[in-house]
Amino acid sequence: MGPTFFVWTVLASLIFVSVSAFNGRNAEPAKTFIVDLDDPPMQRWQKVVLSAAVDASYYKQGIDKLLKAALSSEALVELVEVIAKDIEKFIPQPFADEIRGISQATGIPLGDVVIANIIYDVSAFGSSGNKACTSIVTADKSGKIYHGRNLDYEDPEFLKNLTIQVDFHQNGKSLFMATTYLGYVGVITGSRHGAFSISGDERDSGEWWQNLIAVAEKSDITFFHERMILEKCTNFKEALTEAMSTPTIAPVYYIIGGIKPKEGAIVVRNAHTLANVTMLGMDQTHPWYLVETNYDPWKAPPASDDRRDAAIHAMNRVGQDEMDAEMLYKVLSVPLVFNKDTTYTTVMSAADSSVYRTMIRWDGPED
Incomplete structure (x- = not known):
């Protein structure tokens, strides 16, 4: 039990507050x-x-x-x-x-x-009222990129029972890892080995009929598109370009991490068009990480759902020197960021395929 474990334990006890009520089950690794x-x-x-x-x-x-x-x-x-x-x-x-x-x-x-x-x-449109997801891309003190996400959605127990990891193979070897739900062939969370990682967060913007127009205009189904990015793109730059340039049916936030220092981005899409891109390092108050929930990065989140500031506070308390996969999981487990609708937490690093882990969050709060 060396000094690193001691530092991790002390930091965890100082930073992370327990959620008040739990379902009485531990988080379980996805099959x-x-x-x-x-x-x-x-x-x-x-x-x-x-x-x-x-x-x-x-x-x-x-x-x-x-x-x-x-x-x-x-x-x-x-x-x-x-x-x-x-x-x-x-x-x-x-x-x-x-x-x-x-x-x-x-x-x-x-x-x-x-x-x-x-x-x-x-x-996914402006008046839908859905809240789903927190994604974080961060660099550790050596510049290694980690990418974590919580996926929150309605009826979490149903989706927890369907949560799986998928190892996509091609030409006899593993091409990328992904987390999805049984019966869903798109990808909302994934990491291509040695290339990039990507997650999608819901963006509630525009009107429902704009999504239908995007269907008629042959825009891509949003998370089928994300899977194709993982299948076809071979590096961070290609993935970023594809996420920015290909029209999608619904508005979405694509959060992308690479394998080199400062390879990180939040791509904000409207139905059919690109709205904005925020790159890792642009925010000088915390240039070593990006946080995206379900609100545009240039707008303040509502007080009723301030998962962004809860995540930022936890990230700042950890600090870049102590950041690693375990600490990122802990950040994704702080109250508000981790909530009653959280179905799973994934932590990944495209630079290190052994990092990829999805935990089904049976340990969440009851209400």
């Missing part, structure tokens, strides 16, 4: 499954969903609940269900066949799996 991109799309996810023994009725009930909570009216729910019935028109390949394969293997109706995969793109 890891392999998806081989060289397999036919229909087959890629079948072993995963069969191994995980997804219950069709439980899945349908959960998706129905999420859909009704995410959308503001029955009319919108009905519209989404219409979209879900025409998979070829709205879902590009290879994603359409991957979704078909999941439906075929599980017996879950195809429309339900489609809805699960497009729910973000039809629910």
Whole structure:
């Protein structure tokens, strides 16, 4: 038990306040499954969903609940269900066949799996009222980049039961790691080995009909696009350029970390257009890290949901000299940043594939 452990323990006891009420369970590591991109799309996810023994009725009930909570009216729910019935028109390949394969293997109706995969793109807009996620990119004292995120969403227990890590393989080797939910073929959190890491945070901006216009204009489904960034881009610069330049259906924050000092960015997108980019080092008050929750970086967060300042306070108390993967996990576990809607916490570093870890947050507060 050396001096590093002692320093970590003392800092943790000074900095991090326990959340007052817990569910009585410890956080658990997410199970890891392999998806081989060289397999036919229909087959890629079948072993995963069969191994995980997804219950069709439980899945349908959960998706129905999420859909009704995410959308503001029955009319919108009905519209989404219409979209879900025409998979070829709205879902590009290879994603359409991957979704078909999941439906075929599980017996879950195809429309339900489609809805699960497009729910973000039809629910992220200015008046949706959803709050989801905290992402942090930080450099340690040597300049090594770490990237952490909490994913918060409605009905967290349902999503915790579906949380998995996926090791995407290509040409016989691991290409990138990702964290997702069973039945969801997009990627919201991922790290390409030796290249970059990326996470997506919800941005509630614009009007719901702007998302539909973006659909008609053939913009990319937001987190299918993030997965394609992980598949196609080979370094931070390429990933940043792709995140900035490719139109997405819904507004979103893409948070990207690299493998070199100062490789970090928050890409702010509207539906279909780029809104802003903030690079690591731009904020001179804390040039060694970036924090993004669900509010534009140039605006103050509302007092009712100030996860950003809670994270900034914790990061400053830790300091760059003590930052590492374990400390970043601790920052993501402070109250407000860690809350009743947190489904999982992932800490990753594209420079070091051994860092990648997703914990399902059963240890969260009850209310």
